[in-house]
Amino acid sequence: MALRAPGFGVGTMAINGLSRRGLLSAGVVVGAIPLAPAGAETFHRPPDIPWRPDAAASPTVPKRGDDFLYFTAVEQAFVQAAVERMIPNDALGPGGVEAGVPIFIDRQLAGAFGAASDWYMQGPWAKGETTQGWQSRMTPAQLYRAAIAAIDDAVQRTSSTTFAMLPAADQIAFLKRLEAGTASLSGGIDPAGFFKVLLQNVMEGYFADPLYGGNRDMAGWKLIGFPGARYDQRAYVTTYGKAYPLPPVGILGRPGWRGTEG
Amino acid sequence: MTTTLPRTDVVIVGFGWTGAIMAQELTDAGLNVLAIERGAWRDAATDFAPTFAQDELRYYWRHELFQRLAHDTITVRNTRGQTALPMRRLGSFLLGSGVGGAGVHWNGQVWRFLPSDLQARSHNAGRYGAAALPSDMTIQDYPVTYDELEPYYDKFEYLCGVSGKAGNLKGALQPGGDPFEGWRSREYPNPPLDMPYAPTLFAKAAGELGKHPFPHPAANMSRAYTNPLGVTLGPCTYCGFCEKYGCGNSSKASAQTTILPVLMKKPNFTLMTETEVLKVNLAGDGKTVTGVTYLDPSGQEVEQPADMVLLCSYITNNVRLMLLSGIGKPYDPVSGEGQIGRNYAYQITSSVNVFYDKEILNPFVGAGALGMIINDYNGDNFDHGGLGFIGGGYVGVLQTGARPIETHLAPQGSPAWGADWKAAIARNYLRSTTVSTHGAVMSHRGNYLDLDPTYRDVLGRPLLRMTFDYTDNEHRMSDHLTDRATEIARAMGGREIKVNRRVGSWDVVPYQTTHNTGGAIMGSSPSNSAVNRYLQSWDTPNLFVIGANAFPQNAGFNPTGTLAALAYHAADAIKREYLKAPGQPMVRT
Numbered sequence: 131m132a133l134r135a136p137g138f139g140v141g142t143m144a145i146n147g148l149s150r151r152g153l154l155s156a157g158v159v160v161g162a163i164p165l166a167p168a169g170a171e172t173f174h175r176p177p178d179i180p181w182r183p184d185a186a187a188s189p190t191v192p193k194r195g196d197d198f199l200y201f202t203a204v205e206q207a208f209v210q211a212a213v214e215r216m217i218p219n220d221a222l223g224p225g226g227v228e229a230g231v232p233i234f235i236d237r238q239l240a241g242a243f244g245a246a247s248d249w250y251m252q253g254p255w256a257k258g259e260t261t262q263g264w265q266s267r268m269t270p271a272q273l274y275r276a277a278i279a280a281i282d283d284a285v286q287r288t289s290s291t292t293f294a295m296l297p298a299a300d301q302i303a304f305l306k307r308l309e310a311g312t313a314s315l316s317g318g319i320d321p322a323g324f325f326k327v328l329l330q331n332v333m334e335g336y337f338a339d340p341l342y343g344g345n346r347d348m349a350g351w352k353l354i355g356f357p358g359a360r361y362d363q364r365a366y367v368t369t370y371g372k373a374y375p376l377p378p379v380g381i382l383g384r385p386g387w388r389g390t391e392g
Numbered sequence: 393m394t395t396t397l398p399r400t401d402v403v404i405v406g407f408g409w410t411g412a413i414m415a416q417e418l419t420d421a422g423l424n425v426l427a428i429e430r431g432a433w434r435d436a437a438t439d440f441a442p443t444f445a446q447d448e449l450r451y452y453w454r455h456e457l458f459q460r461l462a463h464d465t466i467t468v469r470n471t472r473g474q475t476a477l478p479m480r481r482l483g484s485f486l487l488g489s490g491v492g493g494a495g496v497h498w499n500g501q502v503w504r505f506l507p508s509d510l511q512a513r514s515h516n517a518g519r520y521g522a523a524a525l526p527s528d529m530t531i532q533d534y535p536v537t538y539d540e541l542e543p544y545y546d547k548f549e550y551l552c553g554v555s556g557k558a559g560n561l562k563g564a565l566q567p568g569g570d571p572f573e574g575w576r577s578r579e580y581p582n583p584p585l586d587m588p589y590a591p592t593l594f595a596k597a598a599g600e601l602g603k604h605p606f607p608h609p610a611a612n613m614s615r616a617y618t619n620p621l622g623v624t625l626g627p628c629t630y631c632g633f634c635e636k637y638g639c640g641n642s643s644k645a646s647a648q649t650t651i652l653p654v655l656m657k658k659p660n661f662t663l664m665t666e667t668e669v670l671k672v673n674l675a676g677d678g679k680t681v682t683g684v685t686y687l688d689p690s691g692q693e694v695e696q697p698a699d700m701v702l703l704c705s706y707i708t709n710n711v712r713l714m715l716l717s718g719i720g721k722p723y724d725p726v727s728g729e730g731q732i733g734r735n736y737a738y739q740i741t742s743s744v745n746v747f748y749d750k751e752i753l754n755p756f757v758g759a760g761a762l763g764m765i766i767n768d769y770n771g772d773n774f775d776h777g778g779l780g781f782i783g784g785g786y787v788g789v790l791q792t793g794a795r796p797i798e799t800h801l802a803p804q805g806s807p808a809w810g811a812d813w814k815a816a817i818a819r820n821y822l823r824s825t826t827v828s829t830h831g832a833v834m835s836h837r838g839n840y841l842d843l844d845p846t847y848r849d850v851l852g853r854p855l856l857r858m859t860f861d862y863t864d865n866e867h868r869m870s871d872h873l874t875d876r877a878t879e880i881a882r883a884m885g886g887r888e889i890k891v892n893r894r895v896g897s898w899d900v901v902p903y904q905t906t907h908n909t910g911g912a913i914m915g916s917s918p919s920n921s922a923v924n925r926y927l928q929s930w931d932t933p934n935l936f937v938i939g940a941n942a943f944p945q946n947a948g949f950n951p952t953g954t955l956a957a958l959a960y961h962a963a964d965a966i967k968r969e970y971l972k973a974p975g976q977p978m979v980r981t
């Protein structure tokens with residue numbers, strides 16, 4: 131994998147030697163995460179110093195910049211168009227595209243989330259009841275790839291073009307059919323199931339800390355008035371009815387949130 | 393090849409809330425205690441530093457602190473007629489992992505059950521007649537009373553430094569507290585937290601409707617606090633990244649912030665992390681346990697003999713380990729026989745959102761257990777005559793912090809995306825709040841835990857299978873609570889409300905609560921329970937099973953206050969009685 135997803139303890143691994151993610155499957159299956167050999171210090175811990183020095187795991191910042199790592203050009207066009215319809219750029223403020231949501235989703239799919247590395251992915255596979263939750267055999271990365279192709283197929287059949295090239299009103303209508311589960315997609319793709327994943331990821335990209343590539347300029351937070359990664363709110367507990375005076379801040383601070391490195 | 397290690401006095405399986413409590417108590421009694429935790433070491437100051445703890449994507453949506461389902465999960469279904477399928481992604485509940493367990497990322501809502509909750513069968517049958525309890529409702533009395541547990545509730549509250557206001561001191565009602573609560577021997581260790589705007593709007597409306605609002609008891613510190621073990625917690629900063637997150641200030645009670653600084657220094661205590669217990673070993677005659685077998689971090693199987701084993705690995709893991717180890721008789725829902733897996737229960741929740749035009753509520757300011765509550769509709773605090781259900785729950789506004797991926801409320805009829813959605817959340821985020829209800833689930837014959845016949849964990853061992861659904865009792869009760877919550881929400885003076893009822897079958901997808909209960913319940917005899925009043929196994933008396941698995945049914949409260957009180961109650965009995973005659977049952981039948 132070119133990129134380790136942020137926030138998944140991959141950074142932890144480098145620091146800890148044996149990570150909290152790897153340890154549960156140490157020496158067993160699940161392969162995806164290479165394990166450093168277990169250090170003696172991970173075993174019978176001496177009672178006085180039970181922790182590893184510097185065990186703090188600050189988040190891993192994903193690759194910066196506007197180059198897509200996972201999506202192909204065709205997929206990028208779909209995601210840009212869908213995100214623009216789902217969170218439009220309007221008088222209230224920047225939309226999802228301006229806020230970097232497509233790049234956020236791209237980085238997520240290129241990493242541990244895209245690979246479903248945390249999920250139970252053993253068969254046998256069955257559709258089940260809706261109350262039994264996610265039962266797709268596809269990882270999120272595979273699902274996006276297959277669903278976007280199926281959506282463009284479906285649009286091709288009726289309109290001889292791709293989703294990205296449809297007029298805005300038609301794009302909105304198509305997204306509504308996906309949401310309602312009434313769009314018919316080839317390849318056994320569940321339209322409503324894919325839409326749920328897409329909607330969740332769009333919300334994440336608009337409202338997650340900017341360090342993950344979305345929420346640029348803290349646009350999502352500014353829209354609603356969320357002050358971000360602040361930790362001491364004692365002065366504002368009993369200021370009933372008064373507007374909060376501080377601007378939002380991200381985990382990486384304010385000015386440096388959109389670095390140019392990477 | 394399995395290596396066998398020298399014998400130790402006590403092995404504790406799992407090192408969350410109950411593991412830390414039992415380790416602290418039994419090392420005090422001079423025993424050599426080895427705690428085995430399958431997750432990693434985690435320390436409050438370094439692992440949840442306030443420089444990065446407030447990361448919604450990482451901690452909630454990407455599950456940084458929770459059990460990794462790729463390793464093992466649970467299969468779920470609503471009824472026996474369905475095929476259980478694996479919970480492939482976390483949803484309805486968030487299982488803990490690592491030192492401190494789920495206690496690291498809990499809210500800190502510390503409750504006592506009502507005295508009548510502990511006598512669910514005799515109390516309700518006495519008041520409403522035995523016919524009021526459906527034949528497949530398998531509730532029973534706890535084999536301990538509130539009066540017996542009171543000192544242990546008190547001990548946990550003082551360990552945690554709970555912020556709150558007593559409502560009943562030794563029988564004398566106290567203004568500002570909960571008039572329905574059981575008696576307390578003394579006031580909470582800390583005063584209530586400062587109250588933000590929205591909970592006060594709820595309290596005002598509820599009070600005007602004749603209800604009895606009071607501040608939610610919170611293991612979030614209203615001031616710096618040094619507990620009886622000499623461990624100091626800092627004041628809560630209302631950061632709003634509390635439930636589902638670790639606390640960067642050591643302001644939320646957890647094993648790390650209340651016990652470990654003392655426990656880890658004891659020469660008779662050892663903690664192994666990143667080490668998974670595979671099974672409890674039975675003696676040849678099946679009448680005692682001989683220790684545990686675990687997988688060390690390099691993948692080697694090791695046998696650790698012990699005089700006593702304590703399962704402290706959370707209810708789902710405790711029950712699964714018993715089933716995998718062949719302890720006791722698995723429950724059969726058809727015959728009703730067998731105790732292991734019986735009486736699984738949960739919680740039922742609903743909510744009503746309130747939207748204001750002008751009032752700025754700053755919902756991002758919050759703490760895990762910050763809010764105003766009423767217990768007028770909890771337990772048997774109201775007359776259930778003619779209502780067609782028993783049990784109840786609390787209703788209130790809890791301001792836990794509106795992290796925006798999770799919480800961006802929009803009124804009834806708003807779309808979930810697009811320009812209208814954007815306008816709706818921009819208008820309402822700062823001006824909305826939620827009245828929530830938190831209801832009991834009774835135990836029923838068809839709700840139970842067993843081993844899945846098909847699905848396996850990464851080690852090839854059967855997963856736990858959960859067969860669970862709400863019955864009419866729960867839906868009627870939850871609807872009743874939702875209707876009462878709606879009345880109060882209407883009286884809160886907003887522009888509009890939105891009612892979110894709990895309809896249909898239990899669904900594993902949306903987060904509800906991590907308040908799973910039962911499966912290895914406590915009772916008065918081996919014919920109605922897996923463990924006795926001291927959480928001692930009837931089948932193998934040198935095994936103790938600690939946790940909410942012991943609840944015969946759930947109550948309308950969060951469980952940890954009660955499961956911690958039961959743990960302290962058991963620890964006391966072990967110290968006073970069991971150690972005089974080790975291996976003997978403390979309750980004779």
Ligand SMILES: Cc1cc2nc3c(=O)[nH]c(=O)nc-3n(C[C@H](O)[C@H](O)[C@H](O)COP(=O)(O)OP(=O)(O)OC[C@H]3O[C@@H](n4cnc5c(N)ncnc54)[C@H](O)[C@@H]3O)c2cc1C
Pocket residue numbers: 405406407408409410411428429430431485486487488489490491492493494495497498499500501502503635636667668669670704705706707709760761906907938939940950951952953955
């Ligand atoms: C988001 C959230 C909020 C909550 N809020 C509240 C609240 O406000 N109030 C309340 O009362 N309760 C709350 N709870 C529930 C509370 O966290 C639990 O009741 C409590 O932690 C249970 O303690 P325990 O010791 O039984 O289990 P845990 O604290 O979960 O500890 C169990 C430990 O055992 C380990 N383990 C499991 N299997 C094995 C094995 N085979 N070998 C070795 N180790 C193993 C696990 O890794 C874990 O660390 C909340 C839970 C969650 C997830």
Ligand code: SF4
Pocket residue numbers: 611612613627628629630631632633634635637638639640641642643644758759760
């Ligand atoms: S709200 Fe308070 S107790 Fe909770 S994490 Fe923040 S500072 Fe800690």
